[in-house]
Amino acid sequence: MQLTVWTYEGPPHVGAMRIATAMKGLHYVLHAPQGDTYADLLFTMIERRNARPPVTYTTFQARDLGGDTAEIFKTSCFDAYERFMPEAMIVGASCTAELIQDDPGGLAKALALPIPVIPLELPSYQKKENWGAAETFYRIVRELARGDGDRAARNPKSCNILGPTALGFRHRDDVLEIKRLLRALGITVNVVAPLDARPSDIARLGEAAFNVVLYPEIAEPAARYLAKTLGQPMTTIVPIGVNATRDFIREVAELAGVNPDEVLNDRQSRLPWYSASVDSTYLTGKRVFIFGDATHALAAARIAKQELGFDVVGLGTFSREFARPMREAASALGLEALITDDYLDVEKAIIDAQPELILGTQMERHIAKRLGLPCAVISAPVHVQDFPARHSPQMGFEGANVIFDTWVHPLMMGLEEHLLSMFRNDHEFHDRAAPSHLGQAPRAAEPETVQAAPSEKAPVITGWAADAEKELNKIPFFVRGKARRNTERYAAERGVPLITIETLYDAKAHFSR
Amino acid sequence: MNLPFRPSPNGSELGCTDQQTLKQRGQHEVFCGLTSIVWLHRKIENAFFLVVGSRTCAHLIQSAAGVMIFAEPRFGTAIIDERDLAGLADIDDELDSVVGRLLERRPDIELLFLVGSCPSEVIKLDLKRAAQRLSKLHMPRVRVLNYSGSGIETTFTQGEDACLSALAAEAQPEAQNASEHLIVVGALADIVEDQFRRLFSEMGIQNVTFLPAKKANAPLIIGPKTKYLLAQPFLGDTARVLEDRGAKRITAPFPLGAEGTTAWLKAAAQSFGVSEEKFASVTAAGHRRALIAMDAHRDALQGKRIFFFPDSQLEVPLARFVSEELGMRLVEVGTPYLHRAHLSEDLARLPSGTLLSEGQDVERQLDRCRAEDPDLVVCGLGLANPLEAEGMTTKWSIELVFTPIQGYDQAGDLARLFSRPLDRRTRLGGLLCN
Ligand code: SF4
Ligand code: SF4
Numbered sequence: 005m006q007l008t009v010w011t012y013e014g015p016p017h018v019g020a021m022r023i024a025t026a027m028k029g030l031h032y033v034l035h036a037p038q039g040d041t042y043a044d045l046l047f048t049m050i051e052r053r054n055a056r057p058p059v060t061y062t063t064f065q066a067r068d069l070g071g072d073t074a075e076i077f078k079t080s081c082f083d084a085y086e087r088f089m090p091e092a093m094i095v096g097a098s099c100t101a102e103l104i105q106d107d108p109g110g111l112a113k114a115l116a117l118p119i120p121v122i123p124l125e126l127p128s129y130q131k132k133e134n135w136g137a138a139e140t141f142y143r144i145v146r147e148l149a150r151g152d153g154d155r156a157a158r159n160p161k162s163c164n165i166l167g168p169t170a171l172g173f174r175h176r177d178d179v180l181e182i183k184r185l186l187r188a189l190g191i192t193v194n195v196v197a198p199l200d201a202r203p204s205d206i207a208r209l210g211e212a213a214f215n216v217v218l219y220p221e222i223a224e225p226a227a228r229y230l231a232k233t234l235g236q237p238m239t240t241i242v243p244i245g246v247n248a249t250r251d252f253i254r255e256v257a258e259l260a261g262v263n264p265d266e267v268l269n270d271r272q273s274r275l276p277w278y279s280a281s282v283d284s285t286y287l288t289g290k291r292v293f294i295f296g297d298a299t300h301a302l303a304a305a306r307i308a309k310q311e312l313g314f315d316v317v318g319l320g321t322f323s324r325e326f327a328r329p330m331r332e333a334a335s336a337l338g339l340e341a342l343i344t345d346d347y348l349d350v351e352k353a354i355i356d357a358q359p360e361l362i363l364g365t366q367m368e369r370h371i372a373k374r375l376g377l378p379c380a381v382i383s384a385p386v387h388v389q390d391f392p393a394r395h396s397p398q399m400g401f402e403g404a405n406v407i408f409d410t411w412v413h414p415l416m417m418g419l420e421e422h423l424l425s426m427f428r429n430d431h432e433f434h435d436r437a438a439p440s441h442l443g444q445a446p447r448a449a450e451p452e453t454v455q456a457a458p459s460e461k462a463p464v465i466t467g468w469a470a471d472a473e474k475e476l477n478k479i480p481f482f483v484r485g486k487a488r489r490n491t492e493r494y495a496a497e498r499g500v501p502l503i504t505i506e507t508l509y510d511a512k513a514h515f516s517r
Numbered sequence: 518m519n520l521p522f523r524p525s526p527n528g529s530e531l532g533c534t535d536q537q538t539l540k541q542r543g544q545h546e547v548f549c550g551l552t553s554i555v556w557l558h559r560k561i562e563n564a565f566f567l568v569v570g571s572r573t574c575a576h577l578i579q580s581a582a583g584v585m586i587f588a589e590p591r592f593g594t595a596i597i598d599e600r601d602l603a604g605l606a607d608i609d610d611e612l613d614s615v616v617g618r619l620l621e622r623r624p625d626i627e628l629l630f631l632v633g634s635c636p637s638e639v640i641k642l643d644l645k646r647a648a649q650r651l652s653k654l655h656m657p658r659v660r661v662l663n664y665s666g667s668g669i670e671t672t673f674t675q676g677e678d679a680c681l682s683a684l685a686a687e688a689q690p691e692a693q694n695a696s697e698h699l700i701v702v703g704a705l706a707d708i709v710e711d712q713f714r715r716l717f718s719e720m721g722i723q724n725v726t727f728l729p730a731k732k733a734n735a736p737l738i739i740g741p742k743t744k745y746l747l748a749q750p751f752l753g754d755t756a757r758v759l760e761d762r763g764a765k766r767i768t769a770p771f772p773l774g775a776e777g778t779t780a781w782l783k784a785a786a787q788s789f790g791v792s793e794e795k796f797a798s799v800t801a802a803g804h805r806r807a808l809i810a811m812d813a814h815r816d817a818l819q820g821k822r823i824f825f826f827p828d829s830q831l832e833v834p835l836a837r838f839v840s841e842e843l844g845m846r847l848v849e850v851g852t853p854y855l856h857r858a859h860l861s862e863d864l865a866r867l868p869s870g871t872l873l874s875e876g877q878d879v880e881r882q883l884d885r886c887r888a889e890d891p892d893l894v895v896c897g898l899g900l901a902n903p904l905e906a907e908g909m910t911t912k913w914s915i916e917l918v919f920t921p922i923q924g925y926d927q928a929g930d931l932a933r934l935f936s937r938p939l940d941r942r943t944r945l946g947g948l949l950c951n
Contacts (some may be wrong), residue, residue: 005601005611007619009593014576037635039549039668042577046900050929056899066638066669080544087880100569100669103602128571129599184769374543 035101096124196371244303298326298381376473378414543878549668550676570634628733689908691740706921803925810929
C-alpha cells in the first residue's frame with residue numbers, strides 16, 4: 005500500500021485508452037464502474053478532442069455484483085459493436101473489474117463477432133499508464149500485422165513511424181516534423197501508428213523496410229516484435245535536440261541506404277547559433293534539474309549539457325521500466341539518478357540540488373512555483389497548456405528551436421540580467437518586477453524560506469542579524485533566494501545561531517567551490 | 518425519441534407532480550462519489566480524506582481537481598497493490614502504517630476520513646472497523662471516520678451525502694432543556710454560508726449550525742428539537758440519519774435564484790415563527806438585488822430550450838430555476854437519482870409534462886439530444902467538447918457544483934453560467950463552421 009497525492013501516470017487502462025483514442029475504426033469495451041468514465045475528460049478537455057474517446061464502459065454497480073456483471077459486459081460489447089461498427093475491438097477490465105474476474109476476453113469471444121476482438125490483460129495493481137499503452141499497442145500489432153508479405157518486395161526507402169498516441173506530449177507535432185525530415189531524405193512513410201491509424205493500416209505494417217520508434221515507452225515492445233517476426237530493423241535514437249537529430253538522420257539514412265549530408269546541414273536549425281551568440285553567455289553553467297518520462301528526460305540532459313552549456317545537477321524519471329538507461333546517463337554526468345513516482349521525493353531532491361532552472365512535468369512546474377524557480381515543461385503528464393494551438397514539436401531541428409525558446413524564456417535575458425543588477429535600486433527595477441517579457445504578473449518575490457522537507461529533523465533555528473539581512477537585500481533578487489537558502493543551510497549545519505555579514509560571505513565562499 | 522406532451526387534467530400549467538420519468542439502463546457517464554472530495558477538503562478545515570483504493574481512484578481525483586494547485590492538498594490515496602491483494606502484506610497493518618506516516622507529516626489534521634472505493638468494497642475491506650481501530654490509536658488528537666465514495670454505490674455528489682452521514686452519525690444528543698435550533702445541511706461556499714447566517718440572524722433565528730462546519734471538530738448536536746433545512750438536493754442518507762435522531766425536515770425548494778432563495782428562507786422563517794413583516798424586511802433587499810442581477814440574462818435565455826444530462830442531482834432545482842425565473846423551456850431533465858420527497862417543492866414548480874430521466878444510457882440519451890437539437894445542453898466534461906464540435910452549445914455541469922450559486926447574491930452569477938455559452942456562440946458567429 006502506497007500513499008499517493010499526485011500521480012505521474014494513470015492506471016494501465018488509461019494507456020489502452022490513449023491507443024484506442026489515437027486510432028480510427030477501433031473500439032474499446034472496458035469493464036468498469038461508472039466513475040471510471042472520468043477518463044474521457046482527459047481527452048476531451050486536456051487535449052480538446054472534438055469527439056468522445058471510442059470507449060464503452062459497462063458501468064456495473066454494486067447490486068450487479070455476484071449476479072449479472074458478465075451479462076452486462078456481453079450486452080455492452082454487443083451494443084457497442086452494433087452502434088459503432090468498428091473494424092476491430094479491444095476488450096479488458098479496469099482495476100475493479102479485474103477483481104471480479106469476469107474474463108472480458110472470453111466473454112467477448114463467446115459473442116463470435118465478425119471482427120477481430122483483442123483481449124487485454126493489464127494488471128492494474130502492478131502496472132501503470134505507459135506500460136498499458138505499450139502492451140495494448142503490442143497486442144494490436146501482434147494480432148493484426150500480417151506476416152505473409154514478400155520481404156524482398158519491400159521498398160528499402162520506406163518505414164513506419166511507431167509510438168505517437170492520443171494525449172502524448174507534442175506527439176501531433178513531432179509526427180509532422182519527423183515526416184518532413186524523412187521526406188527530405190527521400191524516405192517514404194508507409195504507416196504512422198497508433199496515431200490516426202486504422203486496424204487495416206496495422207495489417208500492412210510489414211510492407212515497410214524498417215520502423216522508426218519515436219517513443220520507446222510506447223512502441224518498443226511492438227517494434228521488437230516486428231523486428232523478430234517480420235525482420236524489420238528499428239531505430240534506437242530519439243531525435244530530440246540538434247545532436248540527437250543529427251544522429252537520428254545518420255541512423256535512418258543508413259537503414260534506408262540514402263545520403264544524409266544535405267539534410268544534416270539544414271539551415272532550419274537555429275539552436276546552434278542562438279546558443280553560440282553572446283547573449284547566451286549567461287546560460288553558461290546554469291544549474292538545471294531534469295525530471296520526466298525517460299525519453300524526454302534523457303534527451304533533455306543531453307541538450308542541456310551539450311547544446312546549452314548548462315550544468316545538470318539532477319536527473320530522474322518516473323518510468324521505472326527505463327531505470328537502467330537513466331542510471332547510466334546520470335552516472336555519466338556524475339549524478340545518481342532519481343527513479344521515483346513520489347512527487348515529494350522529487351521536491352526534496354530539487355530543494356537539495358538548488359537548481360536555477362527546472363525542466364520537468366506539470367508536477368515540477370508546481371514545485372517550481374512554490375520554490376520561486378523558473379521552469380519549463382518537457383514531458384507528460386500533460387495539461388491543457390501542453391497542447392498549444394501553434395506547431396510546437398520537440399523533435400527534429402524545429403523541435404530544437406522550440407526547445408531553445410521554451411527553456412530560455414523563463415530565464416532572465418542576458419542583457420536584462422546585467423541591467424537589473426546595475427540598476428537594482430532604481431524604482432523601476434525593484435525586486436518584484438517580473439522579467440519584462442513575462443508581463444505584469446507580480447513575481448513570487450523571494451521564495452519564503454523553504455520548509456525543511458518533512459522527513460528531516462527540524463534544523464537549528466537561525467536568525468538574521470539586521471545588517472546581514474540588509475546585505476542580503478543588496479544581492480540581486482533572482483539569486484537572493486538561493487543565497488538565503490545557502491546561508492541558512494550553512495549556518496544550520498554549523499549550528500550558527502545568528503547569521504552575520506561574516507556568515508553570509510563565509511557561506512558564499514563555501515558554496516562557490 | 519420525443520415523448521408526447523401530456524396536458525394536465527385540471528388545465529393548470531404549473532404544479533406538476535406526475536412528470537413522466539424515463540428510466541433507462543445503459544452506460545452511465547458520471548463521476549463517482551470520490552469526486553466530492555475535491556470541494557469537501559477545501560470546505561472542512563483540518564480534515565484529511567484518505568481514499569483507500571487504486572491508482573484509478575487517485576487519477577480520478579487528480580483529474581477532477583483539474584490542476585494541481587495545492588502544495589499538499591488534504592486528500593490522498595492509499596493505493597492497494599498486488600502484495601496487499603495476494604495477502605503478502607497484512608492490509609490492516611499496511612493501512613495503519615500509511616495513516617501513521619500521514620498523521621506524523623500533517624500535525625494540523627484533526628479529522629481523518631477513510632474513504633472506501635470500488636476496489637476496497639469488492640475485496641470487502643472493513644473500513645468501519647479500521648476507522649474504529651485507528652481512532653483508538655490516535656484519539657484525542659485525531660478522530661477517524663469512514664464512508665464510501667465508490668463508483669459501484671455512489672455518483673458524484675452522493676459522496677458528500679455519505680460523508681455528511683458519517684459526520685451526523687457522530688453527533689452529540691441534545692441537552693434535556695435544549696431549545697429549537699436549525700441545522701443547514703449541505704456544503705455551501707463560505708461566502709454563501711455567511712450570507713445565509715446573516716439573514717437568519719436578522720430574522721432572529723440565532724441558533725444555526727451548518728453541516729459540514731468549517732472546523733472539523735466543531736460540535737454538532739442533533740435531537741428532537743432539531744429542525745433541518747437542506748441546502749443541497751442530494752442528501753437522502755444524511756437526512757435519514759438526522760431523522761433517526763428525531764430531527765425534522767423543513768420542506769422547501771432549494772435556494773437558487775430570487776424565488777428559490779426566498780421560498781427556502783421563508784420555510785425556515787415560518788418554522789421558527791418569524792413574522793411576515795420581519796421576513797419581508799430582512800429579505801426584500803436581497804430579493805430585489807437578485808432580480809436586477811438576473812435581468813441582464815433573462816433576454817438571452819427567455820424561450821431557449823435546454824437539455825440536462827445527469828450529473829450532480831442539482832438538475833431538478835436548476836431546471837426549476839431556469840424555467841420559472843428565466844423563462845427557459847425544458848427539453849429533458851436528466852438526473853442520476855430522483856429523490857422525490859426532497860425535490861417535491863421544486864418538482865411542483867416545473868411545467869407540467871416535463872420529461873425527467875433518471876439513471877442513464879448515455880448513447881440513447883445523446884440520440885435524443887441530437888434529435889431535439891436544444892439551444893443549450895448542460896453536460897459533463899467528457900461530453901461538452903464533442904457536442905460543441907457537433908454544433909451544440911453546452912454548459913459544463915461541474916461548474917454548477919464548484920461555483921457558489923445559492924442565495925440572492927449569487928442569482929446573477931448562476932444566470933450568467935447559462936447565458937455565457939450562448940453569448941459566446943453569438944460572438945463567434947460562423948467562425949467554427951467556415
Ligand atoms: S469508480 Fe470506483 S474505481 Fe473508479 S475511481 Fe471511482 S471509486 Fe475508484
Ligand atoms: S401534470 Fe401537473 S397539474 Fe397535471 S396532474 Fe400532474 S401535477 Fe397535476
